[in-house]
Amino acid sequence: MILVSGATGLNGQELLRVLSAKGVAVRALVRNPAKADAIAALPHVQLVQGDMARPETLAAALRDVERAMLISSSAPDMLEVQSNFIDAAKRAGVKHVIKLSGIMPELDSAFRFARMHGEIEQRLEASGLAFTHLRAGEFMPAYFRQVPNIVAKGAMFLPMEDARIASIDVGDIAEITARVLTGSGHEGKIYPLTGPEALTMTEVAEKLSAATGKTIRYVNVPPEDARKAQLAAGMPPYLADALFELFAERRNGKEAAVWPDAGTLLGRRPKSFDEFARRHAAIFRGEAPPPKV
Ligand SMILES: NC(=O)c1ccc[n+]([C@@H]2O[C@H](COP(=O)([O-])OP(=O)(O)OC[C@H]3O[C@@H](n4cnc5c(N)ncnc54)[C@H](OP(=O)(O)O)[C@@H]3O)[C@@H](O)[C@H]2O)c1
Incomplete structure (x- = not known):
């Protein structure tokens, strides 16, 4: 049996859709079944309740599980x-x-979340369990956070200067994860996962403009102004502080490398930002609500 945690989240839901479509029987770990109607309706998906903050709730969920996908929130x-x-x-x-x-x-x-991921990877490796680390770059849906400003002001405001970033489509992460969960030979492997190109924010804005048919500008903002705007918009302080740290790393080019692994695992070119922007053009035009990210 396969278990997917983080099942109500961005990647967990996408992964369950992919596994379900392939006819793979899978157990989905959820804290709150009331939030899980969409995944509960998927063929071959069985809900199981458990909270990773309360380890005593996990034993039943993990019974007879051979492979498990580990995802939780940036919290x-x-x-x-x-x-x-x-x-x-x-x-x-x-x-x-x-x-x-x-x-x-x-x-x-x-x-801070990079440090936590590093520590968790080490604990998993030390556990004696077989492991695979899927080291994902920025998820393309992160740009949904810019939708309010894009719709209201025709601009995205980010503290990125002219740094490049190689973001990845979450559908590609789900396809790769499904292959790792159901295939062989991935034990002990570390896969850095990015999209096929590293873009500046000016290029991202040009691609969103082309997809929506509207002019969308990129405005570089001082990091402290970005943090204040996020707090004013209601973002929890720990998340605004974490993003402040993350963008400092990104401005240093830490996420600018394009890795070949996603293409190798998929057997095709990973989806481009152009494809993502075209698929979600109605959201970036303000005609459909952005998913929560
Ligand atoms: N954002 C990026 O660009 C990026 C890039 C690379 C890696 N990451 C990493 O990706 C992970 C987040 O993935 P995501 O965006 O797919 O997730 P997400 O949408 O933030 O959802 C998190 C999921 O984890 C579940 N969860 C959290 N705490 C739990 C607990 N104690 N017990 C059971 N379930 C719990 C949540 O359940 P509820 O619905 O009940 O809250 C939800 O299903 C983080 O580790 C983040 O650091 C993010």
């Missing part, structure tokens, strides 16, 4: 909840844990 307790999951998986006799990690999981990173 202050990420290190603790993912460590709980690894310990519970070990106790339950799970064979292989696949972890959704970050592209630069350095223990001395300025970005």
Whole structure:
């Protein structure tokens, strides 16, 4: 049996759709079944309730599970909840844990979630379980956060200067994850996952303009102004602080490399930002609500 955690989130839902379409029987770990109607309706998907912050709730969820996908939120307790999951998986006799990690999981990173991912990867490797680290770059849907400004002001405001970033389509991450969960030969592997090109924010704005038929500008903003705007928009302070750290790393070019692994695993070119922008043009025009990211 395969178990997918983070099942109500961005990547978990996409992964469940891919596995379901392939006819793979899968268990979806959810904290709150009331939020899980969409995944509960998928063929071959069985919901199981559990909270990674409460390890005692995980034993039943992990019974007879051979491979598990580990995903949780970018939250202050990420290190603790993912460590709980690894310990519970070990106790339950799970064979292989696949972890959704970050592209630069350095223990001395300025970005708190990169440090946590690095620590979790090490704990997973030390657990004795088979592991695969999927080190994903920026998810393309991160640009949905810019929709209010794009619609109201025709601009995206980011503290990126002219740095490049190689963001990835979450559908591609889901396809790769499904192959790792159902295939062989991925034990002990580390896959950095990016899209096929590294773009400046000026290029991202040009691509969104082309897809929407509207002029969308990129405005570089001082990092402190970006943080204040996020707090004013209601973002929790820990997340605004984490993004402040993350963008400092990005301005240093830490996410500018394009890695070949996604293309190798998919057997095709990963989806481009142009394709993402065209697929979601109605959202960037303000004609459809952006998904929560
Ligand atoms: N944003 C990026 O560009 C980026 C890039 C690379 C890596 N990452 C990493 O990707 C991960 C987030 O992935 P995502 O965006 O797909 O997730 P997401 O949309 O933020 O959703 C998080 C999921 O984890 C679940 N969850 C959180 N805490 C839990 C707990 N204690 N017990 C059970 N379930 C729990 C949530 O359940 P509820 O619905 O109940 O809250 C939700 O299903 C983070 O580790 C982040 O650092 C992000």
